[in-house]
Amino acid sequence: MNDHGEKTSIGEFGKYGLIHHLTKNFRPSLKSTLLGIGDDAAVIDSRNCQTLVSTDMFLEGIHFSLVYTPLKHLGYKAVVRAISDIYAMNGTPEQLLVSTGISSRFAVEDIELIYEGIGAACERYRIDLAGGDTTSSVTGLAISLTAIGRADKGSIIKRNGARPNDLICVTGDFGAAYMGLQLLERERRLFEKSTGIQPDLAGYEYVIGRQLKPDFPAGTLLELENSKIVPTSMIDVTEGLASDLIQICKQSQTGCRIYYSKIPVDYETSRVAEEFNIDPVTPALNGGEDYELLFTAPLEDIDKINSLHSVKVIGYITEQPEDYFIAGDDGSEVRLSAQGWTGKAAT
Amino acid sequence: MNDHGEKTSIGEFGKYGLIHHLTKNFRPSLKSTLLGIGDDAAVIDSRNCQTLVSTDMFLEGIHFSLVYTPLKHLGYKAVVRAISDIYAMNGTPEQLLVSTGISSRFAVEDIELIYEGIGAACERYRIDLAGGDTTSSVTGLAISLTAIGRADKGSIIKRNGARPNDLICVTGDFGAAYMGLQLLERERRLFEKSTGIQPDLAGYEYVIGRQLKPDFPAGTLLELENSKIVPTSMIDVTEGLASDLIQICKQSQTGCRIYYSKIPVDYETSRVAEEFNIDPVTPALNGGEDYELLFTAPLEDIDKINSLHSVKVIGYITEQPEDYFIAGDDGSEVRLSAQGWTGKAAT
Numbered sequence: 001m002n003d004h005g006e007k008t009s010i011g012e013f014g015k016y017g018l019i020h021h022l023t024k025n026f027r028p029s030l031k032s033t034l035l036g037i038g039d040d041a042a043v044i045d046s047r048n049c050q051t052l053v054s055t056d057m058f059l060e061g062i063h064f065s066l067v068y069t070p071l072k073h074l075g076y077k078a079v080v081r082a083i084s085d086i087y088a089m090n091g092t093p094e095q096l097l098v099s100t101g102i103s104s105r106f107a108v109e110d111i112e113l114i115y116e117g118i119g120a121a122c123e124r125y126r127i128d129l130a131g132g133d134t135t136s137s138v139t140g141l142a143i144s145l146t147a148i149g150r151a152d153k154g155s156i157i158k159r160n161g162a163r164p165n166d167l168i169c170v171t172g173d174f175g176a177a178y179m180g181l182q183l184l185e186r187e188r189r190l191f192e193k194s195t196g197i198q199p200d201l202a203g204y205e206y207v208i209g210r211q212l213k214p215d216f217p218a219g220t221l222l223e224l225e226n227s228k229i230v231p232t233s234m235i236d237v238t239e240g241l242a243s244d245l246i247q248i249c250k251q252s253q254t255g256c257r258i259y260y261s262k263i264p265v266d267y268e269t270s271r272v273a274e275e276f277n278i279d280p281v282t283p284a285l286n287g288g289e290d291y292e293l294l295f296t297a298p299l300e301d302i303d304k305i306n307s308l309h310s311v312k313v314i315g316y317i318t319e320q321p322e323d324y325f326i327a328g329d330d331g332s333e334v335r336l337s338a339q340g341w342t343g344k345a346a347t
Numbered sequence: 348m349n350d351h352g353e354k355t356s357i358g359e360f361g362k363y364g365l366i367h368h369l370t371k372n373f374r375p376s377l378k379s380t381l382l383g384i385g386d387d388a389a390v391i392d393s394r395n396c397q398t399l400v401s402t403d404m405f406l407e408g409i410h411f412s413l414v415y416t417p418l419k420h421l422g423y424k425a426v427v428r429a430i431s432d433i434y435a436m437n438g439t440p441e442q443l444l445v446s447t448g449i450s451s452r453f454a455v456e457d458i459e460l461i462y463e464g465i466g467a468a469c470e471r472y473r474i475d476l477a478g479g480d481t482t483s484s485v486t487g488l489a490i491s492l493t494a495i496g497r498a499d500k501g502s503i504i505k506r507n508g509a510r511p512n513d514l515i516c517v518t519g520d521f522g523a524a525y526m527g528l529q530l531l532e533r534e535r536r537l538f539e540k541s542t543g544i545q546p547d548l549a550g551y552e553y554v555i556g557r558q559l560k561p562d563f564p565a566g567t568l569l570e571l572e573n574s575k576i577v578p579t580s581m582i583d584v585t586e587g588l589a590s591d592l593i594q595i596c597k598q599s600q601t602g603c604r605i606y607y608s609k610i611p612v613d614y615e616t617s618r619v620a621e622e623f624n625i626d627p628v629t630p631a632l633n634g635g636e637d638y639e640l641l642f643t644a645p646l647e648d649i650d651k652i653n654s655l656h657s658v659k660v661i662g663y664i665t666e667q668p669e670d671y672f673i674a675g676d677d678g679s680e681v682r683l684s685a686q687g688w689t690g691k692a693a694t
Contacts, residue, residue, distance in 0.1 A: 051398050051495075053400060053442070053444060053477075053478065053493065053495055054444070054478065055402070055444040055445075055446050055478065055479060055480060055491060055493045056446065056480060057446040057447075057448055057480060057482055057489065057491050059448045059482065059484050059485070059486060059489060060485075060486060061484075061485040061486055062448070062482060062483055062484060062485060063482070095400070097400060097401070097402040097493065098402075099402050099403065099404040099491060100404075101404055101406045101409070101489065130400075131400065131401065131402065132402060133402060133403060133404060135404055135406065135409060135410070136409055137406050137408075137409060138406070138407075138408040138409060138487075139406060139407060139408055139486035139487035139489070140485075140486035140487075142404065142406060142448065142486070142489050144402060144404050144446060144489075144491035146400065146402045146444065146493040148398075148400055
């Protein structure tokens with residue numbers, strides 16, 4: 001409650017803030033809970049190996065709109081989202097549990113399509129579907145996934161290890177999935193206004209593909225290992241590059257400085273952003289759903305990192321906590337901020 | 348699709364049938380997946396110990412109605428449901444991951460209540476909340492739980508080990524949670540018709556308590572161990588005694604015969620059932636949400652089992668698969684059937 005006796009709005013918390021707030025009185029008490037709330041996955045002692053477990057929920061109208069999301073893609077994307085948390089701990093996802101809440105407007109064939117997508121992702125990433133549940137729903141389609149992975153003791157990379165002067169590194173490019181979503185939303189509105197118009201999405205394949213069927217750069221983890229680069233912290237970019245980088249800084253009690261001109265943005269993303277009159281770096285920083293890897297590494301690894309095709313350096317970690325900046329080419333600096341808890345409305 | 352080109356309705360499958368249908372082409376391919384789909388929890392090799400993981404989804408309007416479910420009880424009950432799957436494998440639940448989808452009509456204080464209930468259950472059952480997520484929802488409250496547990500190699504009890512002549516044993520009593528739900532629904536309808544009427548639930552404390560705040564008889568597992576009784580199969584009764592017993596029989600390729608007069612029903616449950624003009628054994632067999640233990644044990648353990656206060660024998664396993672019967676006192680026999688996939692509408 002605030003001073004006026006009103007209840008606290010959920011929107012006042014960030015996404016991470018709310019879960020922290022809700023769980024701050026929970027303390028791990030068992031030896032086997034090596035790492036609980038606050039990172040991408042829980043770490044559980046399994047003697048020689050450590051078991052990683054992570055869970056994600058997908059809700060209709062929030063994480064996807066069935067107007068333009070093929071059900072097969074939905075299943076695939078849900079898996080990628082779930083396992084990206086295991087990869088982001090430097091683990092290997094191995095099992096998956098899937099629960100679905102299904103309303104009566106779906107037929108068995110529809111749900112099969114979701115599972116086809118799940119199966120395609122399981123095959124690509126070599127994971128076993130190892131359990132789950134189906135239940136009916138009166139409120140729309142809901143999918144919950146639990147990913148389980150393993151990591152050797154000592155090889156797990158958390159969010160809290162970044163140190164001043166560490167390089168901030170990313171894979172891939174950013175903002176494409178967000179611009180893909182904007183395009184799909186625009187076509188949906190046009191379609192609803194006039195049923196005669198068929199969506200024409202030629203020339204937009206990349207951004208739409210990134211929205212509907214993302215993949216995770218799992219190979220980069222292997223490249224890092226082969227190059228003997230040991231990241232000091234790591235996270236998967238799902239909330240948005242700015243928001244996820246700030247997570248690393250908060251947990252590491254550092255600041256950061258990244259460079260506007262270094263943020264990787266695909267040409268098609270830029271073009272679509274221009275169509276929408278948006279600076280392309282805005283969706284790159286705040287769009288989310290990029291499913292890329294963000295990590296920090298010691299400065300002395302700069303040559304090794306530069307030799308990796310799949311990784312780009314976008315800035316460095318600074319000493320002062322809560323000082324998060326993006327520097328422009330003209331020397332100007334703008335404070336980075338994590339987006340509020342908007343829930344990425346897809347409706 | 349059927350012969351007429353129509354899509355298959357989900358209702359045509361049972362709950363277990365649908366998940367089997369959807370996942371029948373998934374084959375575990377990793378050494379570490381010791382047990383995948385088809386039991387209460389997935390078993391994952393962790394060298395000396397085995398990790399058990401199970402996931403459950405709770406959806407508003409299906410698993411609970413917020414009209415009469417206090418949020419704290421909702422959190423507690425969700426945990427009991429999640430960990431009952433670990434216990435039913437003869438494991439010890441140790442960690443829990445919770446994801447919640449929350450619509451904007453909830454305030455932080457409301458969600459805190461859910462977590463208070465989760466915390467109370469975690470304390471009672473000695474488990475750590477070890478992760479999770481919050482997301483916004485436009486479709487109602489959704490809660491997804493993942494329970495993780497451990498078991499020594501060789502001590503895990505599955506559903507498929509029942510053998511002819513094994514005793515069918517249960518803890519506690521049945522049908523109370525279902526009759527509690529019927530009562531709450533009746534009061535809700537009365538309340539909605541005339542806002543002047545306050546619900547009077549005196550004398551119904553037991554059945555309502557069983558609906559709103561169930562507990563799991565975890566202590567019985569210890570009693571069994573101490574008495575050196577090794578169940579041949581085990582399941583937690585959540586779908587309904589008949590449905591869950593049939594699960595054991597199906598997976599063990601056996602039949603069963605249970606006795607009408609042996610089904611444990613509490614006096615209060617009987618009284619409420621009479622008020623509703625229902626034979627009390629009907630909700631006991633088909634009501635569900637009992638959170639009791641159902642297991643089979645070798646006939647030679649009968650004396651040891653009879654010495655346990657918390658366990659009752661209700662029948663025995665028979666040889667012929669798909670022969671599931673309940674025998675009346677008059678010698679009549681009625682075929683047991685699993686209920687269809689109704690989703691336990693709470694609306």
